[in-house]
Amino acid sequence: MSADDRYRPGYEVVAEQLLAYIAEHDLRPGDRLPTEKGLAEELGTTRNVTREAVKVLAAIGRLTVRKGAGIFVASVANPADEQLVHYQPTDMEHVLMLLDYRRLIEGETARRASELATPVQVRAIRGHADQSGVAARAGDASGFAAADAAFHDAVSEAARNVFLQSGVTNARRFAGQSDVLLFHGDVPGSLEAAAAQHIAIAEAIAGGDPDRAAVLMTEHVDTTRHQFERRIRDRVFNLPGRSHPPEPPSQPAKEARA
Structure with missing residues (x-):
């Protein structure tokens, strides 16, 4: 865990690590992941934090949790989308x-x-x-x-x-x-x-x-x-202990969500 990660929610860091784990192991839609306990051991974190990370990734459609069956890489509707699984x-x-x-x-x-x-x-x-x-x-x-x-x-x-x-x-x-x-x-x-x-x-x-x-x-x-x-x-x-960079010259801002 990096110094920056200490100031982030644990489940968020572990969610990133889980996605990296999927990519590193070249897992594909439908592939099964280790159990929560196994993932926690792999990632060096707690089972509770791992469970929260899995819930977040399931909520955004990256993992599927099947009761009694395990944790899987979420399936995709179109086979071409498999390229985007990572x-x-x-x-x-x-x-x-x-x-x-x-x-x-x-x-x-x-x-x-x-x-x-x-x-x-x-x-x-x-x-x-x-x-x-x-x-x-x-x-x-x-x-x-x-x-x-x-x-x-x-x-x-x-x-x-x-x-x-x-x-x-x-x-x-x-x-x-x-x-x-x-x-x-x-x-x-x-x-x-x-x-x-x-x-x-x-x-x-x-x-x-x-x-x-x-x-x-x-x-x-x-x-x-x-x-x-x-x-x-x-x-x-804005992380604790970080100095702020100099502000760029002001100009009309157009912030908005697309």
């Missing part, structure tokens, strides 16, 4: 690759939605964007999260391509794993800024402006990348 939600390199993928796929999804969305789909996109604004102004993080997910799902549906839609859904699922393990579901930035971005994207789609829709969606995902990097920096330098 995704590390707390590894900066992995998360940045995921955000780069989202930048590409969601920008194109918004572009196509602006060209292909039906009036009913446009109303749905606008409605979810407006709902995110209502939740943001009320400080309702859970309500915002629901509207945010519905907004992105509606945009991907309007693109009329099941492969794009599946890609957006999977990417956001993996992003949610990082949120849980790194930030415990905390709001990473300004909800109102995110809602304003949703509304601008919705208007570009409604106006049939594919270039603007793509640019706005790409900026929306870029915002997530910037706030993620900032949260990681804050996480590191």
Whole structure:
């Protein structure tokens, strides 16, 4: 355990170690892991902390616990997704690759939605964007999260391509794993800024402006990348005993969840 790990919840550290264990042993969906006791011994931790880590990983869909049978690497719906079974939600390199993928796929999804969305789909996109604004102004993080997910799902549906839609859904699922393990579901930035971005994207789609829709969606995902990097920096330098780095020159901030 590193010095930094001493200031983190034990289950979070062990959850990372379990994912690393799966990758190091090249375990695949459906493969069985050792028992809680066996994992605790392998990782040099307690059984209670291991149990909590297993619960967290089961909750985000990385492990499956079958009573009387054991702990397994979670199955995937699509065999092609097996390549993603070793995704590390707390590894900066992995998360940045995921955000780069989202930048590409969601920008194109918004572009196509602006060209292909039906009036009913446009109303749905606008409605979810407006709902995110209502939740943001009320400080309702859970309500915002629901509207945010519905907004992105509606945009991907309007693109009329099941492969794009599946890609957006999977990417956001993996992003949610990082949120849980790194930030415990905390709001990473300004909800109102995110809602304003949703509304601008919705208007570009409604106006049939594919270039603007793509640019706005790409900026929306870029915002997530910037706030993620900032949260990681804050996480590191806010640890006890750490000195803070000099603040960068101030500039207009656009933090928001994509």
